Amino acid sequence: MSEGVEWAVHSCLNLAWVEAEEAVPVAKLAAYFQLPAAYLNKQLQALVRAGILTSVSGPRGGFRLARDPEGISLLDVVTAIEGTQEAFRCQQLMKRGPGGRQDVDYTRECLVSQSMRRADLAWRRVLADRTIGGIKVDVEDRDPDAPEVFRRRLAELQ
Secondary structure, eight states, rough: OOHHHHHHHHHHHTTTTTTTTOOOOOHHHHHHTTTTTHHHHHHHHHHTTSSSSSESSSSOOEEEEESGGGBBBBBHHHHHHHHHSOOOOOOGGGSSTOOTTTOOOOHHHOOHHHHHHHHHHHHHHHHHHHBHHHHHHHHHOOOOOOOHHHHHHHHOOO
């Protein structure tokens, strides 16, 4: 996965701590994490296209969550940034090996491909079960000051 996934998940978590009607400029989110604003903006725009964030234009514009944090899974964020393709892409190497047959679809017959597909599905199930809202609760349990620290630091940024 690209680092854009990490940036996107952290951005969603942080946006869960701002008032519902408040939009946070990408420059402030980028400054908070010391990230390049243009690249972070690209990730946030992908989240807008996926319906995870809303983009607000104008002088008080920026980004905010488009839906409740409990309704945003890690899988939603990952697929918005990385796409829906499986992590493993069978190249059907078995066709080229000894005894390989051109009439066989090894993406379905190969035990390596089947094993990798099962692992990918298990990984996706775990991501689908974990939400931004759940992470928010866990972070707040571990560090109750985290939301206020974020809001205060954000207010200090230009």
